[in-house]
Amino acid sequence: MDVFDIYDKMERNNILLSFKGEITSDLLTSILQIMENKMDNMQEEPKMKKKVYNVLVECLQNLYHHLDEITEVDSEKIRSAIFTIGKMDNKYSIITGNYILNENINGLRNRLDEVNSLSKEELKEYYKKVLNNGEMSLKGGGGLGMIDIARKTGEKLEYNFLEIDNKVSFFTLNIKVSNQQN
Amino acid sequence: MEKYSIEGTPKTPSINFDLNGGILEVKGRSIPENSIEFYKPLVDALDKYASAAKPATTVNVQLEYFNTSSSKCILDVFKKLEGINKGGSAVTINWHYEEDDEDMLEAGEDYQAIINVPFKMIMVNE
Numbered sequence: 001m002d003v004f005d006i007y008d009k010m011e012r013n014n015i016l017l018s019f020k021g022e023i024t025s026d027l028l029t030s031i032l033q034i035m036e037n038k039m040d041n042m043q044e045e046p047k048m049k050k051k052v053y054n055v056l057v058e059c060l061q062n063l064y065h066h067l068d069e070i071t072e073v074d075s076e077k078i079r080s081a082i083f084t085i086g087k088m089d090n091k092y093s094i095i096t097g098n099y100i101l102n103e104n105i106n107g108l109r110n111r112l113d114e115v116n117s118l119s120k121e122e123l124k125e126y127y128k129k130v131l132n133n134g135e136m137s138l139k140g141g142g143g144l145g146m147i148d149i150a151r152k153t154g155e156k157l158e159y160n161f162l163e164i165d166n167k168v169s170f171f172t173l174n175i176k177v178s179n180q181q182n
Numbered sequence: 183m184e185k186y187s188i189e190g191t192p193k194t195p196s197i198n199f200d201l202n203g204g205i206l207e208v209k210g211r212s213i214p215e216n217s218i219e220f221y222k223p224l225v226d227a228l229d230k231y232a233s234a235a236k237p238a239t240t241v242n243v244q245l246e247y248f249n250t251s252s253s254k255c256i257l258d259v260f261k262k263l264e265g266i267n268k269g270g271s272a273v274t275i276n277w278h279y280e281e282d283d284e285d286m287l288e289a290g291e292d293y294q295a296i297i298n299v300p301f302k303m304i305m306v307n308e
Binding site: 057 | 192193213253280284288
């Protein structure tokens with residue numbers, strides 16, 4: 001493994017923090033604390049700091065909840081996920097990657113496409129509708145996460161599915177947080 | 183009746199519910215992975231309070247962050263309060279937000295649009 005290559009890529013992409021492995025509740029607590037400290041040290045403006053923190057919580061908890069689903073089906077290697085947090089030109093990027101069962105791709109893709117098709121006002125209405133009528137899953141907010149991310153960032157959700165084999169694919173989500181919104 | 187209080191943690195808010203005084207206060211961060219588990223005791227305490235509610239009930243919500251998992255549970259809490267308001271106790275929900283936090287103000291307005299209880303949006307300086 002070429003460590004310098006990894007270092008160089010991270011350096012060039014201004015990665016603030018990166019992790020690959022199993023996503024646990026304690027890990028998320030630590031990561032959020034680290035990012036909060038980093039943003040304080042960088043003297044990030046409070047508004048941006050709050051937005052990044054909020055979006056990060058949703059992105060990371062998505063990973064946390066979805067890892068459970070896949071473990072029932074497959075081996076340990078699949079329990080792990082990756083995320084990186086970077087900042088370039090006053091814009092943060094939060095990228096997550098995790099395995100997903102192929103059978104779940106269409107459902108997720110449709111949800112993401114629906115969120116991406118909505119305007120700011122429509123997202124607000126959709127959020128309220130799902131909040132009030134949507135099924136609460138035992139774990140998460142029952143589909144509110146992606147709507148919330150789109151609302152808070154004002155950006156489209158960039159995503160990709162990379163097929164690994166006939167059972168699983170690797171899902172990546174690329175979220176940008178900038179200050180131009182609102 | 184008594185009090186229901188819990189201390190805040192980095193992922194969960196402090197809750198102070200004075201059932202005798204009719205004052206409920208939720209303050210801090212609400213970003214637990216499992217929100218249902220966290221909010222269940224509060225929902226139960228509200229059920230208990232509903233049967234002997236004071237003439238007025240004041241609710242102070244001052245959250246710095248909350249995740250979407252909590253947002254459903256907070257709605258459940260507000261729905262209980264809606265019932266208590268209907269049952270004859272005049273409920274007021276004071277929704278606090280920091281000056282620069284438009285997202286938190288909007289979140290309060292979302293609840294205000296759904297829940298039939300008087301809301302007051304209160305701006306706080308950091």
